[in-house]
Amino acid sequence: MKKAYDKLTSGMYLVSAKADKEAGCIINTFEQVASTPELVLIALNKDNYTTKQIKKSQKFNVTVLKEAARAEIIQTFGFSSSEFTDKFQSFNKKYDLLNLPYITDDMVALFSVRVKEEIDAITHTIFLGEVSESVLLSDERPxxxxxxxxxxxGITPPKAPSYQKPKQISGYKCDVCGYIYRGETLPIDYICPICGEAKFTKITE
Ligand SMILES: Cc1cc2nc3c(=O)[nH]c(=O)nc-3n(C[C@H](O)[C@H](O)[C@H](O)COP(=O)(O)O)c2cc1C
Incomplete structure (x- = not known):
């Protein structure tokens, strides 16, 4: 069933915000909703520090990563909390018209957004906002x-909506009679107790 989700297409984005402190995180959930007015949405985990900064300030910006973006950007903004580090410190940054930071290298477009509505999505908050300004930063491929x-x-951490739990080995199925041995590791020279064969295939769930 999860395989269906692999057919969804999206981009790679960095959402930045600031109320008490500059914060930012990688997302793949940024969509244009309407063109007149220019409405967009993002889906952010409620535990993200960036979410708290947006809730307080009611504004954010989104930059679109270029295909050749450095891995450090994703590592820094996608796998740690802005609460304890200044994620922007090792990158060149500028400020947009909402006075929010954004990274200049590695990005192809910038959207500065004011929040219009917050929608509760259980583990996540969906921020629907109106674009104040959109800027093309580079002609490179996103x-x-x-x-x-x-x-x-690249991998995706558990807080991302697109996270998929890694498959666990749940057992081994006898290729001949279908008997299932439950366990992580099949003992060496294990013989099927039903048909006496020793041919097994790993099964996962
Ligand atoms: C490829 C990728 C996609 C992600 N997509 C989302 C997303 O759409 N929404 C979200 O809340 N977190 C997403 N994350 C996880 C956040 O970037 C991550 O939890 C980050 O550390 C939060 O930082 P913060 O606490 O400073 O806000 C994604 C991470 C990666 C690497």
């Missing part, structure tokens, strides 16, 4: 989420 996963062999 990075797709598929490119990140397939070409960069």
């Amino acid at each position: 990075m797709s989420y598929a490119y990140y996963k397939e070409e960069k062999k």
